[in-house]
Amino acid sequence: MNQMVSAKVLEYRGKTLNFTPEDPAEAKIPAEELHEHLQKPSTARTKRLKDRCRWKHASAGEFIEKSVTAGIERMRYLTEAHKASVGQPEPIRRALGLANVLNKSTLVLQQDEFIVGYHAEDPNMFPLYPELSHMAVQDYLMSDYSPQPASEAAEINEYWKPHSLQSKCQPYFDMKDLGRMYQVSSMEAPSFASGYNSIVPPYETVLEDGLLARIKLAEKNIAEAQKVMTTFPWNGTTGLDNIAKIDNWKAMVIACKAVISWARRQARLCKIVAENFETDPKRQAELLEIADICQRIPAEPSKGLKDAMQAKFFTFLICHAIERYASGYAQKEDTLLWPYYKASVIDKTFQPMDHMGAVELVEMERLKISEHGAGKSRAYREIFPGSNDLFILTVGGTKADGSDACNDMTDAILEAAKRIRTAEPSIVFRYSKVNRPQTLRWVFNCVRDGLGYPSIKHDDIGTAQMKEFSKFSLNHNGATDEEAHNWVNVLCMSPGIHGRRKTQKTRSEGGGSIFPAKLLEITLNDGYDWSYADMQLGPKTGELSTLKSFDDVWEAFRKQYQYAINLCISTKDVSRYFEQRFLQMPFVSAIDDGCMELGMDANALSEQPNGWHNPITTIVAANSLVAIKKLVFDEKKYTLEQLNQALMANWEGFEEMRLEFKRAPKWGNDDSYADPIITKFYEDIIGGEMRKITNYSGGPVLPTGQAVGLYMEVGSRTGPTPDGRFGGEAADDGGISPYMGTDKKGPTAVLRSVSKVQKNQKANLLNQRLSVPIMRSQHGFDIWHSYMDTWFDLKIDHVQFNVVSTDELKAAQREPEKHQDLIVRVSGYSARFVDIPTYGQNTIIARQEQDFSASDLEFLNVDI
Amino acid sequence: MEAKNVQNQPHIEVGTNKPCRTCKWQTPDPTDPHRGQCTANRHAMGGVWKRWLRDVENLTCSKHEEGKLSFRDHV
Numbered sequence: 001m002n003q004m005v006s007a008k009v010l011e012y013r014g015k016t017l018n019f020t021p022e023d024p025a026e027a028k029i030p031a032e033e034l035h036e037h038l039q040k041p042s043t044a045r046t047k048r049l050k051d052r053c054r055w056k057h058a059s060a061g062e063f064i065e066k067s068v069t070a071g072i073e074r075m076r077y078l079t080e081a082h083k084a085s086v087g088q089p090e091p092i093r094r095a096l097g098l099a100n101v102l103n104k105s106t107l108v109l110q111q112d113e114f115i116v117g118y119h120a121e122d123p124n125m126f127p128l129y130p131e132l133s134h135m136a137v138q139d140y141l142m143s144d145y146s147p148q149p150a151s152e153a154a155e156i157n158e159y160w161k162p163h164s165l166q167s168k169c170q171p172y173f174d175m176k177d178l179g180r181m182y183q184v185s186s187m188e189a190p191s192f193a194s195g196y197n198s199i200v201p202p203y204e205t206v207l208e209d210g211l212l213a214r215i216k217l218a219e220k221n222i223a224e225a226q227k228v229m230t231t232f233p234w235n236g237t238t239g240l241d242n243i244a245k246i247d248n249w250k251a252m253v254i255a256c257k258a259v260i261s262w263a264r265r266q267a268r269l270c271k272i273v274a275e276n277f278e279t280d281p282k283r284q285a286e287l288l289e290i291a292d293i294c295q296r297i298p299a300e301p302s303k304g305l306k307d308a309m310q311a312k313f314f315t316f317l318i319c320h321a322i323e324r325y326a327s328g329y330a331q332k333e334d335t336l337l338w339p340y341y342k343a344s345v346i347d348k349t350f351q352p353m354d355h356m357g358a359v360e361l362v363e364m365e366r367l368k369i370s371e372h373g374a375g376k377s378r379a380y381r382e383i384f385p386g387s388n389d390l391f392i393l394t395v396g397g398t399k400a401d402g403s404d405a406c407n408d409m410t411d412a413i414l415e416a417a418k419r420i421r422t423a424e425p426s427i428v429f430r431y432s433k434v435n436r437p438q439t440l441r442w443v444f445n446c447v448r449d450g451l452g453y454p455s456i457k458h459d460d461i462g463t464a465q466m467k468e469f470s471k472f473s474l475n476h477n478g479a480t481d482e483e484a485h486n487w488v489n490v491l492c493m494s495p496g497i498h499g500r501r502k503t504q505k506t507r508s509e510g511g512g513s514i515f516p517a518k519l520l521e522i523t524l525n526d527g528y529d530w531s532y533a534d535m536q537l538g539p540k541t542g543e544l545s546t547l548k549s550f551d552d553v554w555e556a557f558r559k560q561y562q563y564a565i566n567l568c569i570s571t572k573d574v575s576r577y578f579e580q581r582f583l584q585m586p587f588v589s590a591i592d593d594g595c596m597e598l599g600m601d602a603n604a605l606s607e608q609p610n611g612w613h614n615p616i617t618t619i620v621a622a623n624s625l626v627a628i629k630k631l632v633f634d635e636k637k638y639t640l641e642q643l644n645q646a647l648m649a650n651w652e653g654f655e656e657m658r659l660e661f662k663r664a665p666k667w668g669n670d671d672s673y674a675d676p677i678i679t680k681f682y683e684d685i686i687g688g689e690m691r692k693i694t695n696y697s698g699g700p701v702l703p704t705g706q707a708v709g710l711y712m713e714v715g716s717r718t719g720p721t722p723d724g725r726f727g728g729e730a731a732d733d734g735g736i737s738p739y740m741g742t743d744k745k746g747p748t749a750v751l752r753s754v755s756k757v758q759k760n761q762k763a764n765l766l767n768q769r770l771s772v773p774i775m776r777s778q779h780g781f782d783i784w785h786s787y788m789d790t791w792f793d794l795k796i797d798h799v800q801f802n803v804v805s806t807d808e809l810k811a812a813q814r815e816p817e818k819h820q821d822l823i824v825r826v827s828g829y830s831a832r833f834v835d836i837p838t839y840g841q842n843t844i845i846a847r848q849e850q851d852f853s854a855s856d857l858e859f860l861n862v863d864i
Numbered sequence: 865m866e867a868k869n870v871q872n873q874p875h876i877e878v879g880t881n882k883p884c885r886t887c888k889w890q891t892p893d894p895t896d897p898h899r900g901q902c903t904a905n906r907h908a909m910g911g912v913w914k915r916w917l918r919d920v921e922n923l924t925c926s927k928h929e930e931g932k933l934s935f936r937d938h939v
Binding site: 059060061062064135138139142143181182183184185189193194377378379382531532533534650712713715716717719726727728729730837838839840842 | 936
C-alpha cells in the first residue's frame, strides 16, 4: 500500500519545498482510501440522512439502485385534467393540469427530514412527462422502470401521442434529418424528441413577495385589462392583445393558488403526524415547526433561513419536476439566501440559529437534491453517468458595483458541501480577484478534498457576456450593466441571468450538443457514417479523391458543420414555437416579473437573449486535423487514401503509421504547430459558423464547449480518427481540455494553449487533474491560488479539478463497496466513481495528473 | 480483425428467434426505443465500439447471447 505523500521535495527560489500533508494525521491514511476519511457531517441527523439517502444515480441508461422506478400519479392526473379541460384556453388547461396533480398527488414525508416535499408518490419514484416526448415514455414502458399499472401508463402515452411536443414539431422536418439527430452521434437529439430541458427559476420573487402577492398582481392586471376592453373608444389593433394576456394571468392565479394549497397540504400532514403518530417530543415539536412554515410559505414572503430554504425547495420542485421537467439547479444561492441568513444567524430576528445551524440546513438541502429523481429519457440516463441529473448552483463573484459578492452564506454552502460529501448539487464559483480570502480557502478545501467542485468561472468574462447579449434584446430590455453581474451557470457551463426577470426559461434558448469528432469522421467519407449507423449522416461534401489540399478538408468539414448546427438550432426554435402554444408554464410565468407585467407566457417572453450550443469532442477533431495537415499535406508521408485504409481497418496492420499520427503535435502543450491550427478551428469554424445563426431571441448562438458524459457516448459511436485514436475510444473530456494523457508539458503549458482561443466563444470547459500530495500539502493553497490568479489574467473562461490518486481510483475499481464516498469530476458534473461504468472510470484514470515543476511555479509567480 | 462474415455481423432475419432485442450485448437506442445499439465490439484497450441497430426485432448475428449486462460493462 502506498503512503499518501511521497518524500517529494522541490527546489524553488533557493528554498527546499517539502510536500508533507498540511494535517499531519493524514500521513497515516493509506492513499488508497483517503476519500473515505474526509466526510464530516455537521450533525448526527445529517449523517443519518446520508446513510439512508435514496440515491437515483443512472449509468449506461440504467438506474444503479434496484428499487428505483417511474411513478404514475403525475401522468395520470395531468391526463385527467387535459381530458376534462377540452375547449378552454391552452394556458388555463396547463394551469388546471398542474392544479390537478398538486391537489391529488400523494405526499411524502420522511424520517428526520426538515426540508419537506417530493414530486412523486413514493421516494423511490420519479414522474414522467408524456406531454413532451412519447418516445421517451415508451422507452420506460419497455424497461424495468415502467410505471404501474403498465397498461394504464401505456394508455396514457397513447393518448398524448397527437398532443405531445414531439408530435407537434416533427412534421416540420424531414424524417431523414431527424433520424440522423436521434442517433446522438453527430448531433444531440432535439428536445422535442428527448424531453430534456433546463431553466433558471426566478426564486427571488417567491422568497421576497410570496405567492399571495403574485396572485394580487395578476388579479389587478386582469381587472385593468378588462377595463381597457370596455373603455371608449375601442381600438382593435391593441385591444385584442388583452385576450391572451387575461388568459395568461388567469392561468397564473390558478397555478399560484394550487401551489399554496399543496404546500398547506404538507403542513396538515406534518401536523397530523406530530399529533397522532410521532412519539419523540423533539421530533413532534419539529414537525409542528415545519407545519407552521409550510402554512405560511410560499404563500407569504420568507422571514428567516428555514422559510427561505423551504420556499426555494417547493419552487424547485414545481419548476423542475412538476409543471414541466427541467434539469439543473440554477440559482445564485449565497446572494439569494443572504438576507435570510442575516435575519436568522446574525440579527437573530426570526428562526434564530448559529452559523453551524445554517451549515446543517445546507447539508439537508444537498441530501434532498441527492435523492431527487428525474424522469429523463434514455439518452440522458447514459450521458451523466454516476449522477441522477445535472444540479448546479452558483456562488461567489461580484455585486453590481464590482465589489465582492461573497458572504457568510457562501462559506456555509461550501462548508456543508465539504462536510457532507455528495456529488450533487455541484457548485460553480465565480472567481474574481476581489473575492475574500476566507471564502477562497473554502473553495480550495472542497477542491483538494476531491469533490470536483466548485468548478471555477471567470467573473469578468461572464459579466461582459451578459452585457454583449443584452444588445440583441428584442424588447430592448436586456440586462443593464448592473444586472449583468447577476449571472449563474444555467447548467454545467453557460452563464445566464438570475433574478426576478430576464432569466432563461427553456433549453430551446440555449443548450444541446454537436459533435465535431463524428463530423470529421464523415467528412473523410463524403458524409457517410460507415462505423456506427451505416448510412448517409450528412451532406455529400466530396469524395476523398476530391480533397486535394488541407483547405479542401477544412472547407468540407465546414459544410458538414453548417448543416448540423443549422438543424440543431432550427429544431430548438421550432420547439420554442410550440412550447408557448401548448406547453405554457403558468407557475414560472407567475413568478417572473416580466411575464407578470406583460401578461406573457415564460416560453414566449425573451428579454435577455442567451443563445448557446455545446460542441463536444472538438479536440479529437482538431488534433486529427493537425495530424492530417502535418503528415498528409505538409510532409506528404501518407496520402488521404492510405490514411482512410488504415482507419477502415481500425489501424490493424498499420501500427507504425498509427503511432506517427498519435505522435503528431497535440493540443495543450503550447505547441507552435498545433495551437494556431486549433485556435483557428475554434474561432473560425466552431464559433465563427455558429454565431452566424440568429435564434428565437434575436441574438447570436455561441459555442459552449463541454463534454458531460457525451465524450464517452459519442466516442463509442465514432470510428477510428486521424489523431491515432481507435474506434470506440472515448473522445476529449472537456470543451477545450487536452485529450486525456496528451498534455505532457505541465499545467502551465495547458493554460498557455487554452488562453489562445478567445474569439466567438461563450464558454469552454477545462478539466485538469492535480497532484494529491501537492494539493494536500502546506503549500497547496498558495500554489492553487497563484494558479487561479494566472488563469484569471490569461482570460480563460473556466477550469475544474480532479484531485484524486490513481491508486485510490484503481482500488475503487477492485472493491467498489469500500469506496462509496469517492467522488470524481467527470465533466460538467461530479459523480460517485463506483457508479460509473468501467469504460468511463478508465477515462478518468487516463487523465494526465499534473505535477508542478519549479518552472511552473515561476510562471505562476508562486510566493512561498 | 474478424473476417467480414454476414453471420457475425448484425443482419436481417425476419422473425428470428434470436433477435438483438433479447441479446445481452444490445442496449436500446438513446432516443427511439424501437432501435438499438450493439456493444459486442470491444477491443483490448477497453473501448466499446458501438453499432446502430435499425430493427432490434429482426436483426441477429452469431454472437447472440440471451441476458443483460451490468451497467458497469456498458458505456
